[in-house]
Amino acid sequence: MTRTSYEVSAAAAVDDWIDEADVVIVGLGCAGVCAAIEAREAGASVLVLERASGGGGVTSMAAGHVYLGGGTRVQKAVGVEDTVEDMYRYLVMNTPEPDKEKIRAYCEESVEHFDWLVAHDVPFNDTMYKGKHVLQMTDECLIWSGNEEVYPFREEAKPAPRGHKVAEVGHLGGAKMMELLIARAETLGVRILCDAYVTGLLQDEQHDDRIAGVRYRAFGEEKGCIQARKGVVLAAGQFTENDELLEEHLPELLVDGYTRQFTPYDDGAGHQLGQRAGGKLVHMGGALVTAAFYPPESHIKGILVNKQGKRYVAEDSYHSRSSLFTTRQSDRAGWLIVDEQTYAVEPAHYGAYPLVDAFESVEEMEKALGMPEGSLQETVRSYNESAGKGEDPEFHKGKKWLTPLDHPPYAALDASVGQATYMAFTLGGLEVSIDGEVLREDGSAIPGLYAAGGCASNIAQDGTGYSSGTCIGESTFFGRRAGRHVAAR
Numbered sequence: 001m002t003r004t005s006y007e008v009s010a011a012a013a014v015d016d017w018i019d020e021a022d023v024v025i026v027g028l029g030c031a032g033v034c035a036a037i038e039a040r041e042a043g044a045s046v047l048v049l050e051r052a053s054g055g056g057g058v059t060s061m062a063a064g065h066v067y068l069g070g071g072t073r074v075q076k077a078v079g080v081e082d083t084v085e086d087m088y089r090y091l092v093m094n095t096p097e098p099d100k101e102k103i104r105a106y107c108e109e110s111v112e113h114f115d116w117l118v119a120h121d122v123p124f125n126d127t128m129y130k131g132k133h134v135l136q137m138t139d140e141c142l143i144w145s146g147n148e149e150v151y152p153f154r155e156e157a158k159p160a161p162r163g164h165k166v167a168e169v170g171h172l173g174g175a176k177m178m179e180l181l182i183a184r185a186e187t188l189g190v191r192i193l194c195d196a197y198v199t200g201l202l203q204d205e206q207h208d209d210r211i212a213g214v215r216y217r218a219f220g221e222e223k224g225c226i227q228a229r230k231g232v233v234l235a236a237g238q239f240t241e242n243d244e245l246l247e248e249h250l251p252e253l254l255v256d257g258y259t260r261q262f263t264p265y266d267d268g269a270g271h272q273l274g275q276r277a278g279g280k281l282v283h284m285g286g287a288l289v290t291a292a293f294y295p296p297e298s299h300i301k302g303i304l305v306n307k308q309g310k311r312y313v314a315e316d317s318y319h320s321r322s323s324l325f326t327t328r329q330s331d332r333a334g335w336l337i338v339d340e341q342t343y344a345v346e347p348a349h350y351g352a353y354p355l356v357d358a359f360e361s362v363e364e365m366e367k368a369l370g371m372p373e374g375s376l377q378e379t380v381r382s383y384n385e386s387a388g389k390g391e392d393p394e395f396h397k398g399k400k401w402l403t404p405l406d407h408p409p410y411a412a413l414d415a416s417v418g419q420a421t422y423m424a425f426t427l428g429g430l431e432v433s434i435d436g437e438v439l440r441e442d443g444s445a446i447p448g449l450y451a452a453g454g455c456a457s458n459i460a461q462d463g464t465g466y467s468s469g470t471c472i473g474e475s476t477f478f479g480r481r482a483g484r485h486v487a488a489r
Contacts, residue, residue, distance in 0.1 A: 029057025031453025038483030064173020094465030146467025239268030270455030309375030436482025
């Protein structure tokens with residue numbers, strides 16, 4: 001694929017603007033549509049340019065979980081107690097370089113954001129899914145979607161489930177959310193232009209180098225320039241599809257064995273446009289990487305071991321956390337060890353670990369997997385001894401998942417990259433203010449330029465601390481803030 005050379009050029013050189021609006025938004029995913037709605041409700045005229053033939057973005061491929069807490073309507077309805085402070089402490093602990101101002105705002109306004117989504121037609125049932133699953137195949141709402149109950153996070157913040165799934169059976173909640181939000185935007189008078197590929201920004205050199213418009217093309221043909229009287233919001237998604245950017249920032253995802261999740265246009269267009277305008281890219285090495293070994297949830301009672309026969313992570317961790325720890329082992333290899341009581345067969349799902357074999361003894365399994373003599377035997381012996389006392393001094397796995405693995409035969413399930421099905425997507429993006437302003441290296445804001453969603457960096461920075469729903473949660477929340485801020489210019 002021939003890559004676009006994104007440019008920033010002088011607005012003064014434009015002879016004829018072919019269209020104009022107060023706010024021009026690049027991309028119609030969940031961040032773009034929420035920015036559009038907020039800007040329009042603030043009285044601004046809004047034009048969204050979507051590169052695909054319809055809106056939705058990668059959110060339409062998601063189950064539709066939104067990470068919210070602090071006492072939402074659903075949490076209260078199902079009897080879950082949660083506070084802003086516990087949510088705040090949890091997110092700060094799980095973020096490598098936490099922007100505490102952003103996290104504080106996200107937590108304090110979490111209930112309001114939930115109510116805003118509901119008021120804008122996104123439905124959530126007042127129910128809770130009780131099991132442990134990556135993707136519940138019901139329309140139940142609340143789930144445990146992160147590391148809330150995992151050590152050491154449970155020691156500092158009272159655990160509470162905060163994953164709110166859109167009321168839709170199975171995996172189509174994200175598509176439903178986008179359909180409803182786009183319809184609301186159109187009802188409000190937001191104009192949407194599809195098959196519009198933004199390839200450049202226009203800069204007003206006479207007014208502080210303010211970003212004053214965009215240049216776009218459609219079906220390979222240059223169409224011209226659109227004026228943005230108040231500003232431009234970049235909401236063009238991730239860079240998961242772009243091999244060149246991955247080679248530069250995240251070469252791990254180019255290794256055979258990773259299945260990348262992206263739309264055809266998640267090529268970092270927003271990242272590159274913002275960078276050309278002087279914006280700074282941050283956390284570009286961060287990604288969600290996951291191959292889940294549950295369901296069945298009984299497998300959480302097993303142990304994950306590497307080629308040395310040693311455990312390397314608490315097995316009750318969120319599936320991206322345990323998966324990333326696996327990728328950091330020698331040869332990216334690991335196995336889940338279970339016994340007859342904990343092994344269960346479930347219908348195949350996208351993260352399934354293939355069965356290597358069954359073994360009558362740990363010693364037999366150790367030899368078959370090529371581990372050092374006695375290593376796995378000692379690991380299992382020590383684990384069983386502690387688990388029998390309800391303890392896990394090495395990794396502090398939650399007590400409800402602790403049980404001795406002492407009912408042979410044993411099974412080894414392959415957690416290795418290239419064997420288990422690993423899915424991944426990027427998390428890095430433009431550094432932005434709490435209101436979505438794109439920031440330069442010196443921390444100053446580029447006038448008239450904003451970013452939100454997959455091409456901006458806010459809360460989600462790394463998969464080891466991720467919770468399902470964080471991306472849709474922060475994209476919709478900070479997309480709204482960007483829309484309000486640019487409309488008030």
